[in-house]
Structure formats: structure tokens, C-alpha cells
Amino acid sequence: MQSMLSNIKIKVNEKIYVKDPETSTLGKKILQESIFLIDKIGFDSFTFKKLGDRIGSNESSIYRYFENKHKLLVYLCSWYWSWIEYQMVFKMMNIDDPMERLKRAITVVTQRSEEDLSIPHINEAVLNKIIITEFTKTLHTKEIDDENKEGFFFIYKSVINRIVSLIIEIKPDYPFPKSLASSIIEGALHQYFLEDHLKSITNCNELISPTDFYLNLIDLTLRKK
Template sequence: MQHLLGNIKISIPDKIYIKDPETSELGKKILEHSILLIDEIGFENFTFKKLGLRINSNESSIYRYFESKHKLLLYLTSWYWSWLEYQLVIETYSIQNQLTKLEKVIEVVTRAVTKDSNFTHINEILLYKIIVNEGPKSYLTKNVDAENKEGYFTVYKRLISRIQETITSIHPKYPYALSLASTLLEGAIHQHYLKEHFPTLTSADSETSITQYFNQLVKNAIK
């Protein structure tokens, strides 16, 4: 177990940032308060000037870490995907039965997020709210293809590949495993969005969970 966990870390593609914010107290403060501020006012209204005022730092000091707020959003979304991958590995490493493992993967990907005390400067609950409400803005851009070539979405794609591998371990000849894996990951986020903002457009409620829905969807697809 310790050897396995030693290989898991919250790693972010280094081209996203100028200076790794995890290497300094100011950098961690930027991450902590950017999450709080984006959750409070939304990404469109978020600026480095406002963040600087929040943390009592010059706006220019933030630019030493990120060249734009878009890069900061890419960092936050990549951090979340890496953290989710970390959860998947920890919670499935000892499961031998592949169907049980798939059920755990679906649970981890679709459940409501709780606070992780291992990362005190990151509020995972608020970060997930940003993923649900603002996350697509990190890739729904004109430059997405160029950024993909630069490796900005490596963590996101690796996470989907892990889900795909779990699906194919049960049904090796299932031809749509990658599509099903990406549908699971993105669909869970979309269902949480609908549940929060358009509850009449989703079956998720106090009696039917998003996890239950995707358990049925995925199992029926590969049976």
C-alpha cells in the first residue's frame, strides 16, 4: 500500500503555470483564495486584481505564478482531476472482484465530494462546485486543440483511461469503453449541475442518487 501511495501525487502539467504555487506559502494562498473567490463571484467576474485585494498582495505577484486567469482555472481543474484519480487508486487498490471495483469507481466519480484533510489549503467541496459550474470553461475555448497538444489536459485524459481500463477488465470486447468512461465522468458532473440548477430536468433527488443512475447505465451498457 505504501509503495502504491508513494507513486500517487497531485501533479499538474508544468506548462500551465509559471511558478508552481505548491512551492510557496503565497502560491498556496493564491490557490486557496482563488477557489473561495471564484465560488463567491463566478469566474467571469473573477480577476487577479480582486484576488490580490483578497490576499493583501500585489496583482503582479499573482502573475509570477499564472500568466492569466484561464491558466489558473486550468490549474484548478487539473488539480481536481488529479485528486479524483488519487481517490480512485486508494479506494480500489485492494478490490479483486472487477465488478465490485467498477461499482466503487462509479461511486467515487459520481458521489458528492467531501473535505480531504490531507490538503489544508484546498477546499475540495468548493472546488468541486467550481468544476460543476465553471469547469467546462477551461476547455471550451478557441485554443483547446493547441492546449491539448501542449499537454494541458493530460491528467483529465489519464483519469478517463483509468475508468476505461476498469470497464474493459469486465468486458474486454466492449467497443465503446472509452466513450462510456468519458460519458460517466462528464455525465456525473452534468447531473450534479442539473440537480443544483434545473432539478426538473434530472431524476436525481432525495430517493434516486446520481450514483444509482450511472450504476444502472454502465452495467446495462456492458452486460
């Protein structure tokens, strides 16, 4: 699967960036080092000046790629969900049983990511940590409606809608497929956050993963009586 993924260029909505960072060495360096810096100091403390110091480049050079740090975070999140979607598609290939396809899809979207060495400028494991802690900051803004109209969250919604389609295929009369699908994806991120920081209010730990929880949930929820 990884060799197949390495031949795919992950595309992000061109309205998110000023210049496609994938088209230059500096652009890829901006992506690579912004991931490590955001993980180290948090998005609130992250600035283009600090990133410029880290990569040995002027702050102004980063603005040639991204209008502001919010757009950079949206880009990283869009890249991540696109990468997740490709994995979902590959994992479900040649599987006829819709419940098995759903379980594989849920496993992909709820498990901790591992680094894909075929994409050297993106550390997916570290990016996954950023998604867990910072992804909601791309959504909970005053600009969300306008950015949604511009298609900023198309890939994220596409991942959710793939799961929605599987839920409907398994149980057409289930009344809440969209709510269930979106709750699985966002809930898994929240469970990892709780596991890392507020352990007393989650059952997830080194033995029980969010994936275990959500596989159990969909089995109970969609089981035919």
C-alpha cells in the same frame, strides 16, 4: 486512505503555471482563496485584481504564478482530477473483481467531494462545486488543441482511461468504452448542475444521486447476457 493521500504531492503539468504555487505560502494562498472567490462570484466575474484584494497582495504578484485566469482554472481542475485519480487507485486496491473495481471507480468520480483536512490550502468540497459549474470552460476554448498537445488535460484523460480499461476488461466486445467512460464523468457533473439549478429535467435529487444513476447504467450496459 486520507493519511496515505496526505503523504502524496499532487503534481500538475509545469507548463500550466509560471511558478509552482505549491512552493510558497503566497502561492498556496492564491490557490486557497481563488477557489472561494470563483465559487462566490463565478469564473466570468473573477479577476486577478479581485483576488489580489482578497488576499491583500498586488495583482502583479499573482501573475508571477499564473499567466492568466484561464491557466489558473486549468491548474485547479488538473489538481482536482489528480486528487480524484489517487482516490480511485486507493479504492480499487486489493479488489480482484473488475466489476467491483469499476463500481468503486465510478463512485469516486461521480460523488460529491468532501473536504480533505490533510490538505489545508485546498477545500475539495468547494473545488468540486467549481468543477461542476466551470470545468467545461477549460475545454471549450479556441486553444484546446494546442493545450491538449502541451499535456494540459493528461490527468483528466488518465482518469477516463482508467475507467475505459475496466470496461474493456469486463466486456471486451463492448463497442463504445471511451464514449461510455467520458459520458459518465462529464454526465455526472451535468446531472449535479441540473439537480442544483434545473431540477425539472433530472431524476437526481436528495434521494437519488448521479452515482446511483451511473451505477445502474453500467450494470444494465455491461451485464452479461
